[in-house]
Amino acid sequence: MSGSADWEAFxxxxxxxxxxxxxxxxxVVAELxxxxxxxxxxxxxRGLAPxxxxxxxxxxxxxxxxLARSIARAEVPVEAHLPSRALxxxxxxxxxxxxxxxxxxxxxxxxxxxxxxALGIGATTAIFSWVNAELVRALPFRQPGQLVQMLSTAHGRxxxxxxxxxxxxxxxxxxSGSPVAAMAWDQTLNFNLSGAGRPEVVNAADxxxxxxxxxxVAPRLGRLFSPGADTAAARQEAILSDGLARxxxxxxxxxxxxxxxxxxxxxxxxxxxxxxxxxxxQTDIYIPAGLELKDNMDRGDRGDTAVIARMAPAASLGAxxxxxxAVTERxxxxxxxxxxxxxxxxxxxxxxxVGSDAPMLWLLLAAVGLVLLIxxxxxxxxxxxxxxxxxxxxxxxxALGADRRRLLRQVLVESLVLGxxxxxxxxxxxxxxxxxxxxxLPGAGQADMSWPVxxxxxxxxxxxxxxxxxxxxxMAGRGxxxxxxxxxxxxxxxxxxxxVEVALALMLAAGAGLTIKSFTxxxxxxxxxxxQHVLTWGxxxxxxxxxxxxxxxxxxEQQVLAAIQTLPGVExxxxxxxxxxxxxxxxxxxxxxxxxxxxxxxFPHPDMHRVSPGYLAAIGLPLLYGRSFTxxxxxxxxxxxxxxxxxxxxxxxxxxAVGKQFLxxxxxxxxxxxxxxxxxxxxxxxxxxxxxxRMEVYLPYQQSPPDTPQFxxxxxxPPMTLRAAxxxxxxxxxxxxxxxxxxxxxxxxxxxVANPHATLWLLGIFGGVALLLAAIGIYGxxxxxxxxxxxxxxxxxxxxxxRGAVARLIGGDSLRLVALGIVMGIAGVLAMGRLLAASxxxxxxxxxxxxxxxxxxxxxxxxxxxxLPVRRAMRIDPLNALRSE
Amino acid sequence: xDTLPKAGQSxxxxxxxxxxxxxxxxxxELAKLIEQxxxxxxxxxxxxxxxxxxxxxxxxxxxxxWVEKASERRRRFYKxxxxxRKALAEQRASWRSFLKGMAAVALGGEALS
Numbered sequence: 001m002s003g004s005a006d007w008e009a010f011x012x013x014x015x016x017x018x019x020x021x022x023x024x025x026x027x028v029v030a031e032l033x034x035x036x037x038x039x040x041x042x043x044x045x046r047g048l049a050p051x052x053x054x055x056x057x058x059x060x061x062x063x064x065x066x067l068a069r070s071i072a073r074a075e076v077p078v079e080a081h082l083p084s085r086a087l088x089x090x091x092x093x094x095x096x097x098x099x100x101x102x103x104x105x106x107x108x109x110x111x112x113x114x115x116x117x118a119l120g121i122g123a124t125t126a127i128f129s130w131v132n133a134e135l136v137r138a139l140p141f142r143q144p145g146q147l148v149q150m151l152s153t154a155h156g157r158x159x160x161x162x163x164x165x166x167x168x169x170x171x172x173x174x175x176s177g178s179p180v181a182a183m184a185w186d187q188t189l190n191f192n193l194s195g196a197g198r199p200e201v202v203n204a205a206d207x208x209x210x211x212x213x214x215x216x217v218a219p220r221l222g223r224l225f226s227p228g229a230d231t232a233a234a235r236q237e238a239i240l241s242d243g244l245a246r247x248x249x250x251x252x253x254x255x256x257x258x259x260x261x262x263x264x265x266x267x268x269x270x271x272x273x274x275x276x277x278x279x280x281x282q283t284d285i286y287i288p289a290g291l292e293l294k295d296n297m298d299r300g301d302r303g304d305t306a307v308i309a310r311m312a313p314a315a316s317l318g319a320x321x322x323x324x325x326a327v328t329e330r331x332x333x334x335x336x337x338x339x340x341x342x343x344x345x346x347x348x349x350x351x352x353x354v355g356s357d358a359p360m361l362w363l364l365l366a367a368v369g370l371v372l373l374i375x376x377x378x379x380x381x382x383x384x385x386x387x388x389x390x391x392x393x394x395x396x397x398x399a400l401g402a403d404r405r406r407l408l409r410q411v412l413v414e415s416l417v418l419g420x421x422x423x424x425x426x427x428x429x430x431x432x433x434x435x436x437x438x439x440x441l442p443g444a445g446q447a448d449m450s451w452p453v454x455x456x457x458x459x460x461x462x463x464x465x466x467x468x469x470x471x472x473x474x475m476a477g478r479g480x481x482x483x484x485x486x487x488x489x490x491x492x493x494x495x496x497x498x499x500v501e502v503a504l505a506l507m508l509a510a511g512a513g514l515t516i517k518s519f520t521x522x523x524x525x526x527x528x529x530x531x532q533h534v535l536t537w538g539x540x541x542x543x544x545x546x547x548x549x550x551x552x553x554x555x556x557e558q559q560v561l562a563a564i565q566t567l568p569g570v571e572x573x574x575x576x577x578x579x580x581x582x583x584x585x586x587x588x589x590x591x592x593x594x595x596x597x598x599x600x601x602x603f604p605h606p607d608m609h610r611v612s613p614g615y616l617a618a619i620g621l622p623l624l625y626g627r628s629f630t631x632x633x634x635x636x637x638x639x640x641x642x643x644x645x646x647x648x649x650x651x652x653x654x655x656x657a658v659g660k661q662f663l664x665x666x667x668x669x670x671x672x673x674x675x676x677x678x679x680x681x682x683x684x685x686x687x688x689x690x691x692x693x694r695m696e697v698y699l700p701y702q703q704s705p706p707d708t709p710q711f712x713x714x715x716x717x718p719p720m721t722l723r724a725a726x727x728x729x730x731x732x733x734x735x736x737x738x739x740x741x742x743x744x745x746x747x748x749x750x751x752x753v754a755n756p757h758a759t760l761w762l763l764g765i766f767g768g769v770a771l772l773l774a775a776i777g778i779y780g781x782x783x784x785x786x787x788x789x790x791x792x793x794x795x796x797x798x799x800x801x802x803r804g805a806v807a808r809l810i811g812g813d814s815l816r817l818v819a820l821g822i823v824m825g826i827a828g829v830l831a832m833g834r835l836l837a838a839s840x841x842x843x844x845x846x847x848x849x850x851x852x853x854x855x856x857x858x859x860x861x862x863x864x865x866x867x868l869p870v871r872r873a874m875r876i877d878p879l880n881a882l883r884s885e
Numbered sequence: 886x887d888t889l890p891k892a893g894q895s896x897x898x899x900x901x902x903x904x905x906x907x908x909x910x911x912x913x914e915l916a917k918l919i920e921q922x923x924x925x926x927x928x929x930x931x932x933x934x935x936x937x938x939x940x941x942x943x944x945x946x947x948x949x950x951w952v953e954k955a956s957e958r959r960r961r962f963y964k965x966x967x968x969x970r971k972a973l974a975e976q977r978a979s980w981r982s983f984l985k986g987m988a989a990v991a992l993g994g995e996a997l998s
Contacts, residue, residue, distance in 0.1 A: 004958065027951075028935070031912060031961050035931055038913045060931045070936035074943065 007033035007040075014064040019072050028071060036060060091406070095413040102414060109386060110418070113379045116776075117422025119769060120375025121460045122429020127368045127762075129434055129453040131361045135354055137452070140276045142216025143310075147349035148320060150183075150307040152328070158345050160305040163187075163289075163296035165331060165339070169307065172327045179315030179323055184214040185289050187296070188281050188304040190708075191262035192542045192738055196248040196255075199738045201540045202284040204262065206292040212239075214310050222256050222271035225288050234290030238267035242275040244284040262287070263542040280352045300338035308349060321346045359838040360759050366835060367511055367766050370504045372460065373467075374773045377501045379418070380468035381780050384494050387411075387471075408474075415469025416462065423461025430457065440758045495817055498781045502821025505767075505774035506858050507828045511836055512760075512767030513850040514843055519760045521842040522753060528684030528693070529580055530620025531745035533571075534712060535719035536579060538740035539730065541707045553705035554635070556734055560711065561612060563729035569717040574615030575701060575709040578607065579745075580684035581752040590697065591663040592651050593674070603666065606647055606695035607686055610706050615698075616681065618712040619745070626658040626679025633700040641675040644696035648680045675699070688752050690841040712745075719744035759839055771861050778865035782814045786869040790876060798878040810873045811866050818862030822855045897937055898946075899980060902965065902973040905947060909964035912938060938963060946972050 011033045017025050036057045043053035061067055103110040141147060151158045152165065161169075166185050173180040185208040193202045209229040212219070219239060228234060238260060240248075245255040252272045259266050267287060289296075296303070311320060325344050332339045431449065471493055541553050557575055565573045578584040589603035598604075613629040615621070624645060633640050641662070648657040657677050664673035675697075683693035701709070711730075715722055720742075727739050750757070786793075793806055833845030843850075904910060904918055916934050941947045946969035953959045965973070 027961070028939075030959070032931075032935060034958065034960065035913050035916075035935075063932065067932045067936070070933070071939060074936040074940035 004033055004037050007037045010058075011036070014061075015071075016065075016068050017071060020075055024075070032061070091409075092413070095410050096417065098410060099414040099417045103417065106386070109382060110421075113382050113418055114421045114425055116375045116378050116773065117419065117461070117464055118425025118429050119773075120372035121422050121426025121457055121464065122433055123766065123769070124365075124368045124372045124460055125426055125430035125453060125457040126433035126437060127361075127364050128456045129430065129448065129450070130437060131365050132450070132452050132456070133448070134361060135358060137450075139350060139353060140217070140274075140278060141349075144349065146181075146311045146313070147215065148309050148311060148317065148346050149349050149352050150309055150320075150324065151345045151347075152302065153343035153345050154341050159342075160302040161307050162299050162302050162338070163293075163305075164299040165328075165342075166305075166307050168331055169324060169327055172324065173309065179312050179319040180309045181312045181315075182210060182214040183307060183309040184208045184211040186211060186306045186308060187289070187292065188283070189292070190540065191285075192540055192736070193244075193248070193260055193262055193285065194736065195259060195261035195266070197250075198247075199736060200247070201738050201740050202244065202262070203282055204285045204287060205281065205283045206287050206289045208289045211286070211308070214308055216310075217273070217277060219271035220274040221253060222269070224271055225286075229288030229290050231290045232293050234288035236265055236267045236291065237270045237288065238262070239271040239273065239286040240269055241273050241277065241284045245269075245272045260285075263547075264544055265291075299335055306352070317346055317348070359835075360755055363511075363835055363839050364759065364762055366832075367508055367763055370508050371766050371769055371773075372464065374501050374504045374508075374770050374777075376464045376467045377497045377504075378773050378777045378780075379422075379464070380471055381494055381497050381777055383415070383468055384471055384497075385780065385784055412465075412469050415465040419461040419463075419465025419469075420458070422464060423457045426461065427454070427457050437758075437762075440761055494781050494784070498778055498817045499821040499824060501774045501777045502818050502858055502862065503825035503828055505770040505861075506822055506825025506854055507832065508763070508770040509767040509854040509857060510825070510829045510850060512763040513854050514836060514840055514845060514847060515756070515760045515763045517847065517850060518840040518843045519753075519756050522689050522756055525685065525689040527581060527689060527749065528621065528682050529745075531749045533716065533719060534619060534714050534745035535722050535726065535742065536710060536712045536745060536748070537723075537726065537742035538708060538710045539737045540740060541709075541737065543736070546707060550635070550705055553707060554702060556737070557612070557701065557705055557709055559733040560730050561614065563733060564711070564713060564726050565614075567713075567722065567725050567729060569715045569722060570713055571716055572614050572617035572714040573711070574612045574618035575706075575711050576611040576615045576619070577609055577706045577708065577710055578686070579619075579710055579712070579748065580686050581688060581748050583687050583752075585686060589665055591665070591667055593661040593663060595651065597667065604647075604650070604695060606644075606697045609696060609698045610701045610704060611698050612701050615712060618714045620714070621684065622682045624680045624682060625655065626677070628679055629698075629700045631702075634702045637703075639673065639675045639703060640678045640700060642679045642681050642698040643677055644681055644683050644693070644698075646683050646693055647695040647697065648677075650695060690756075719746070756839070756841070771857070774858070775861045775865040778814060778818065778862055779868065781817075782810065782866050783869040783872070785813065786810055786873045789873075793873055793876050794878040794880070797876065803874040806873050806876070807870050811863075811870045814866040814869075815859070815862060818859060822858050825858070826851055826855065897933070898941060899973065899976040901937065901941065902946065902969055902976065905963060905965045905969070906973060909950075909962040911960040911962050913960075915963075941969070945969070 008029055011029045015029065015032065017028065020028070039060055040053050040057035043056045044050065048056065139147070150161065150169065152161045153159065163185070166183075170183045172178065173183040185206075187206050189204045189206060191202055191204050193200055207225075209225045209227050212224050218224075220242065222239070224239065225234075225237065229237070240252075240255055240260075242252050245252040248260065249255040249258065255269045255272055258269050260269060261267075262285070267285075295301075309320070311317075321344065324346070328339070328342060328344045332342060427449075430453075434448075541556060546553050546556070561573055561575060564570060578586060586608045587605050588608050589605050591597070591603060611629070613631060613633075616623055616628050623642075626642070628642065629640070643657060648655075651657070652660055657680050660677045661674055662677070663671060664675060665671055681696075681698065684696065685691065686694060686696065711726070713719075713722060713726065723742050726742075730737055730739065789810075793809070796809070797806065829851065830846055837845045900919055901915060904915055904922075910918070912935060915938075916931065938947065938949070942949055942963070945966055947963045948966050949961050949963050951959055952962050
């Protein structure tokens with residue numbers, strides 16, 4: 001027979017409580033020993049033999065380690081003693097562990113949910129990174145919000161500013177109370193750069209001395225221009241972009257102090273800008289405005305210039321506009337010859353940086369946002385299914401006094417974990433998608449994984465978590481067994497999600513369909529020439545040898561044409577200016593002789609081209625009637641011209657153009673530029689396939705040889721293979737002539753439709769993903785509903801319902817949802833049509849054929865997604881179904 | 886802390902609180918009472934009883950005290966505190982609604998008396 005001391009020894013031997021204070025250890029040991037002793041005595045009292053009684057008592061505690069652990073846990077200071085922050089962390093950690101364990105227990109569910117989210121977040125992030133790079137990212141200047149661009153206007157259109165006007169504006173900016181704190185000049189120029197690495201044609205700018213300080217930009221290396229740079233005494237100094245410095249000198253630091261030649265002038269490099277610096281003209285090299293003064297002093301001469309101003313801290317755009325409109329009005333009165341119609345336009349500098357693709361970018365962001373919403377709807381659906389299954393757990397927890405808020409939080413934490421996992425996966429998807437995007441559209445290459453992009457992905461994940469976590473969380477919060485998992489609210493929620501998904505998918509599919517149709521229409525537009533098998537490249541003739549030397553330019557061009565004509569594979573060679581589809585242009589007013597003189601400002605204003613006799617054949621531009629140029633249309637021959645079909649139709653609609661005459665410019669006593677029309681050629685799409693053709697005039701190059709000729713070669717070989725041969729041929733004529741931008745006309749065509757093409761691909765991909773997600777969503781809801789209704793179906797079958805009736809029951813329910821979604825989706829397309837319209841060509845945003853086609857497609861997808869659950873329903877064995885209930 | 890252990894633990898807590906409502910009791914007695922009152926339906930392992938008591942004591946719901954009576958062994962008696970009384974009232978209320986809900990669903994809507 002054992003005494004209490006024995007039992008205490010027994011317990012002490014087995015129970016290890018190292019974390020408890022010694023007195024407390026003794027207490028616990030004593031209490032447990034007592035328990036065992038009492039159990040033993042009771043067993044003896046029941047008549048058990050001593051050994052059996054002892055064994056019975058010992059059997060009361062089998063797992064001592066576990067008991068020790070339980071006691072240690074129970075003895076941890078309670079929550080009330082913890083500071084509330086520590087408590088919150090502990091709760092959060094617990095929720096997190098709980099969530100992770102839950103997801104580990106349901107790997108299939110978790111994988112599908114995370115993949116769905118990753119796809120949605122990844123696609124959205126990729127598009128956002130692009131939008132961010134183009135439209136959102138702050139300009140690389142100090143306080144860019146204060147910077148404005150100021151332009152002149154003439155006849156209501158923005159035009160460049162003349163230097164004398166700029167000087168008058170600047171004087172006003174310096175007066176007291178001016179809303180402008182600083183004002184700078186920027187004029188775009190082009191030069192042949194030589195003397196360092198490979199010669200190239202560079203985008204240059206002559207800028208005022210305070211140009212960079214107005215922007216708030218410091219050079220990465222070297223210094224900026226000194227104040228004297230605005231005067232005629234300016235030194236020949238240059239500041240290089242990081243890109244040019246690297247191209248020409250290998251490393252940017254090597255450029256400092258070196259000399260580069262711009263055309264014939266030598267400049268010493270005094271500064272290099274930082275790699276993050278960018279400007280809308282992609283300027284490579286800056287020179288002092290003082291050096292260009294002699295060319296800029298004509299108030300009526302407007303080159304390619306911009307005036308940049310920094311507003312005073314409290315000033316508004318309106319104040320700037322008001323103050324300087326007064327100045328332009330004063331100038332108009334003082335200089336009526338040049339300034340009578342000249343007004344002022346002021347806009348944020350950002351506007352100069354945002355290209356024409358802003359509508360497309362917003363459209364794509366909206367579209368990809370819809371994909372993310374569909375992904376969220378799908379995950380919400382999955383969560384609801386899971387919620388239904390975990391309903392019991394929550395109800396019991398709540399009945400046992402679990403805090404409602406705590407439960408709600410737990411569900412939200414589960415969603416957040418899922419959302420963040422989705423965001424992490426999304427970043428991987430985005431990384432891959434951005435590479436694909438850059439391949440699709442070179443302009444998108446600027447997009448990168450910057451902090452805002454990472455933040456966006458995280459925010460998208462969190463937002464998605466809230467969106468798909470909210471339903472289940474609220475249901476957990478409501479927590480009463482009365483609304484069971486199959487309760488009408490849950491089912492309504494799930495069905496609502498399907499309707500929304502179908503509607504969103506329809507909108508995306510419609511967007512993709514419309515874009516495909518638009519692109520087909522666009523590609524069907526005749527560009528007016530034959531772009532296949534054509535190589536083109538440019539050059540720039542500058543320096544004393546060519547400046548103002550027409551015979552020298554003509555000689556060079558004739559020599560090059562002769563040389564490339566003899567190259568193997570060349571079928572026709574010519575030169576022109578301003579190739580079709582590039583948007584490059586020179587225009588001039590003309591006066592049609594023999595017609596009443598139009599009002600000033602209403603003169604015909606065609607695009608002017610200068611071309612060689614071989615140009616038409618080389619580029620594939622058809623001669624409609626009359627004759628083309630020959631080598632006889634030389635400098636001393638009568639002035640002749642070809643006109644485009646729309647030019648001829650405007651003035652000589654009955655085909656009588658040949659022999660008619662027009663004057664280049666306006667009539668004046670000293671204007672003898674009378675051209676005789678010798679033939680009519682087809683229209684070209686100078687400004688892109690989606691832009692209307694303008695009137696065009698072609699003049700023989702011999703009569704005014706261009707200084708930036710564009711060579712065109714039609715070949716039987718793949719065009720780009722001729723590159724080396726033509727470069728060689730050109731440089732044998734003049735080794736200093738740079739080869740500019742060699743490309744095939746197919747590439748020119750592709751570049752002109754790069755935006756619609758990218759939109760097509762992206763919307764197509766988004767539409768496809770949306771359809772897939774919607775199908776998964778429909779499938780999930782219908783199969784869940786079918787499972788829930790197993791017993792009902794069993795009863796119906798037992799009572800004689802055929803399989804067809806069951807199929808109609810389940811399938812009909814599902815298709816009703818799909819039909820409702822289609823109706824809502826069409827309403828959405830009609831509402832959002834305007835956003836799409838800007839990116840469509842020759843297709844209405846509410847094109848009925850497309851809407852019908854995508855509706856049919858959605859219905860088909862819905863039917864396919866319903867098929868499997870319906871088949872399962874039809875196979876239900878009534879007996880089994882009822883028994884399982 | 887998983888679902889069911891937590892539910893079980895919570896149920897056990899309310900049972901212990903209820904038993905201590907009338908008068909202070911020691912651990913062995915509590916174990917016996919639970920076994921008897923629930924006609925053996927609920928069996929309480931010693932291995933879970935004591936940690937639970939310690940936890941409730943830490944929480945301030947109950948208070949343990951060693952009592953020595955003549956001719957009896959030293960025992961540790963637990964009594965309900967004011968906080969414990971409040972906790973018991975709350976848990977009772979939520980159990981009542983839980984059981985009512987269970988009845989409504991499981992017994993087809995028969996109200997619990």
